[in-house]
Amino acid sequence: xxxxxxxxLMMSKTLDKLLVIDTVQVELIPEKKGLFLKHVExxxxxxxxxxxxxxxxxxxxxFHEVLLQRFAYRxxxxxxxxxxxxxxxxxxxxxxxxxxxxxxxGRFINLVARHPIFSEDELVKTFxxxxxxxxxxxxxxxxxxxxxxxxxxxIATQAKEYLPADIQSQFSTSRELIRNIHNSFxxxxxxxxxxxxxxxxxxxxxxxxxxxxSALGSDASSLPALASSQSTWGTLRQSLKSLSVxxxxxxxxxAQQGRREEDDVVEKLNLFLDLLQSYRDLCExxxxxxxHEHQRALHKYSLMKRQMMSATVQPKEQTSVEQLxxxxxxxxxxxxxxELRNYFSLFCLHQETQxxxxxxxxxxxILGAFVNSQVQxxxxxxxxxxELQPKLGCLFGGNNGLKTPI
Numbered sequence: 001x002x003x004x005x006x007x008x009l010m011m012s013k014t015l016d017k018l019l020v021i022d023t024v025q026v027e028l029i030p031e032k033k034g035l036f037l038k039h040v041e042x043x044x045x046x047x048x049x050x051x052x053x054x055x056x057x058x059x060x061x062x063f064h065e066v067l068l069q070r071f072a073y074r075x076x077x078x079x080x081x082x083x084x085x086x087x088x089x090x091x092x093x094x095x096x097x098x099x100x101x102x103x104x105x106g107r108f109i110n111l112v113a114r115h116p117i118f119s120e121d122e123l124v125k126t127f128x129x130x131x132x133x134x135x136x137x138x139x140x141x142x143x144x145x146x147x148x149x150x151x152x153x154x155i156a157t158q159a160k161e162y163l164p165a166d167i168q169s170q171f172s173t174s175r176e177l178i179r180n181i182h183n184s185f186x187x188x189x190x191x192x193x194x195x196x197x198x199x200x201x202x203x204x205x206x207x208x209x210x211x212x213x214s215a216l217g218s219d220a221s222s223l224p225a226l227a228s229s230q231s232t233w234g235t236l237r238q239s240l241k242s243l244s245v246x247x248x249x250x251x252x253x254x255a256q257q258g259r260r261e262e263d264d265v266v267e268k269l270n271l272f273l274d275l276l277q278s279y280r281d282l283c284e285x286x287x288x289x290x291x292h293e294h295q296r297a298l299h300k301y302s303l304m305k306r307q308m309m310s311a312t313v314q315p316k317e318q319t320s321v322e323q324l325x326x327x328x329x330x331x332x333x334x335x336x337x338x339e340l341r342n343y344f345s346l347f348c349l350h351q352e353t354q355x356x357x358x359x360x361x362x363x364x365x366i367l368g369a370f371v372n373s374q375v376q377x378x379x380x381x382x383x384x385x386x387e388l389q390p391k392l393g394c395l396f397g398g399n400n401g402l403k404t405p406i
Contacts, residue, residue, distance in 0.1 A: 004014055008155055008162050009162045009163070009347065009350060010354065011116060011350065011351050011354045013116050013358065014358065015175075015358055015359060015362060017360045018114045018358065019114060019116075020047075020147040020192065021048065021113065021114045021116075021119050022046055022047055022110070022113040022114060022119065022128075023047040023048075023110065023112050024044060024045065024046050024047070024106065024109045024110050025043075025044070025045040025047075025106070025387065026042050026043070026102055026105050026106035026109060026129065027042065027043045027045070027102075028040065028041075028042060028043075028098065028102050029041040029042065029054070029151065030097075039056055039057070039058075040056070040098060041055070041056055042054065042055050042056070042057075042102065042105065042268055044109065044127075044128065046113065046129070047111070047128050048128075049125070051129050051131075053128065053129065053130065053131050053135075055127075055135070057082055057101075057105075059127075059134070059135050059136060060079060060108070060109075061079060061105050061138040061337055062077070062107055062135075062139055062140070062283075062305055063123070063127045063139055064078075064079050064108075066123060066139050066140060066142070066143040067112065067118070067123055067124075067397045069143060069148060069263045070121070070123060070143055070146065070147075070148050070149060071117065071121075071148070071149050071347070072148060072149075072285060073149065073150075073281065073282070073286070073344065073345045073347075073348035074115070074117060074118070074348055074352055075093040075115075075278040075279050075281075075282050075355065075356075076112075076151070076273065076278060076281075076282075077111045077112065077274045077275065077278045078106070078108075078274070078278060078281065079104070079109070080100070080104035081101075081104065082110075083097075087126065088143060095219070096291060103267065103270070103382055104270075107267070107271045107274050108274065109128075110271070111271065111274060111278075112124060113128065113276055115355070116355070117149075120380045122142050122146065123139060123142055123143065124225045126139055126142050127139065128275040129189035130266065131284075140302075148175060149348075150340075150344055151289060153344070155342050155347075156340070156342075156344045157261060159340070159343040159344040159346070159347035160340075160343040161206065162191075162347060163343065163346055163347060163350065167350065168346075168348055169383045170350070171346070171349060171353070173351070174353045175353075178276065178279060178353070179280070179281075180278065181276065181360075182273070182277070184264060185272060185273055185276065186273060188269055188366075189266060189269040189270060189273055189390075192261065192265045192269055193262075193265045193266050193372070195259070195261055196258050196261035196262040196265070196266055198258075198379070199254055199255070199257045199258030199261055200254075200255060200258040201251065202258075203251045203252070203253075203254035203255035203257075204251070205256060206247050206250045206254055207247065207248060207251035209247055210243060210244035210245075210246070210247025210248055210250075210251070211238045211244055211247075212245070213241075213243045213244055213247065214241050214244035214303055216237060216239065216240050217240030217242075217243075218241055218243035219236060219237060228317045231381055239395035243388075243395075244385060246387070246388045246391070249384050250381060250384050250385070253377065253380045253384060254381065255378075255382075255383045256377070257373065257376075257377035257380075257381075259377070260369075260373040260377065261370075261373050264369035264370075264372075265366060265369050265370045265373060267381075268362065268365060268369060269366060271360060271362075272362050272366075275355075275356065275359055279352060279353075279356055282349065283349070286299070286345050286346075286349055290333050
């Protein structure tokens with residue numbers, strides 16, 4: 001009987017189904033742990049398993065290592081760097097780096113926990129639920145018991161039967177398209193980051209603007225006789241003090257806008273970019289790993305065959321000929337295994353390509369978050385500005401100068 005090729009090769013989950021598999025929160029524990037070498041600890045909370053565990057960066061590192069060993073033919077997101085380059089740390093930049101690393105670790109574990117294959121694996125469950133003292137040994141032991149995916153997947157040795165005839169052409173086309181998508185999303189993320197940064201800068205500027213108005217109104221210097229008789233400045237400057245309250249509110253609204261843009265827009269863009277980058281890494285592993293090893297094994301096999309032909313022409317010791325024959329048989333077996341792994345690698349690549357396209361509708365999530373952030377931010381700030389406008393009339397009298405030409 002022919003296998004049900006379509007069912008085995010196709011990934012049926014939608015983006016919504018992937019997103020509800022699990023949501024993992026990664027929060028920073030404020031105090032640095034350790035007596036001498038201080039380290040940061042994270043509280044990792046899985047919604048699926050209803051449990052919180054504590055992990056160090058080194059725990060994430062070992063988890064990433066064994067995950068990559070077990071699933072070499074899948075998209076395994078990269079980890080953020082452990083530390084910044086020496087000589088560039090300040091008290092501010094260190095805080096920013098630690099926060100950026102926390103966010104990146106959160107994206108990593110959520111992509112892993114929601115992956116249709118990883119999410120059902122014992123490694124992921126162990127990392128998210130094991131609360132013992134040595135999670136790293138537990139993870140390594142779990143990998144030793146199972147081995148890599150090729151050894152445990154029931155259709156690994158039959159992968160060729162499930163692949164379409166034009167798999168290489170499909171792979172090349174999809175890879176080029178995903179490369180273009182990656183480049184576009186990278187530019188979108190850069191622009192979104194700049195907008196979030198501008199919102200934060202706007203918050204600072206509004207706060208400082210209000211403070212300067214307050215400082216101006218608080219100036220108690222007496223006015224010269226000529227100025228006091230010809231100008232309303234003495235009365236006007238007293239009214240400026242209270243305006244710092246409204247500008248502080250405006251500053252707070254702008255800061256909230258920046259945080260929303262960062263959390264809801266930039267972070268979602270970074271999540272998808274992490275996935276796209278891991279796909280590019282997977283393509284390179286496929287070409288430089290299994291394909292390269294296969295070609296090297298074939299070359300070695302060719303040399304052995306030549307040696308065997310030479311041995312049959314020129315008389316040699318029987319023992320050396322038998323050893324050469326044994327090595328050739330071993331190499332043939334190795335090549336056969338590599339060929340099977342190559343087809344399984346293509347099989348996994350085909351599925352991971354589908355995963356990328358399954359995630360593409362996240363674009364609508366990102367756009368929705370962006371529009372909602374702008375609508376909410378402009379509405380909230382507009383309300384404060386609208387409240388401020390009539391207040392200026394009450395404070396300064398007349399039409400508050402808004403319609404007076406300068």
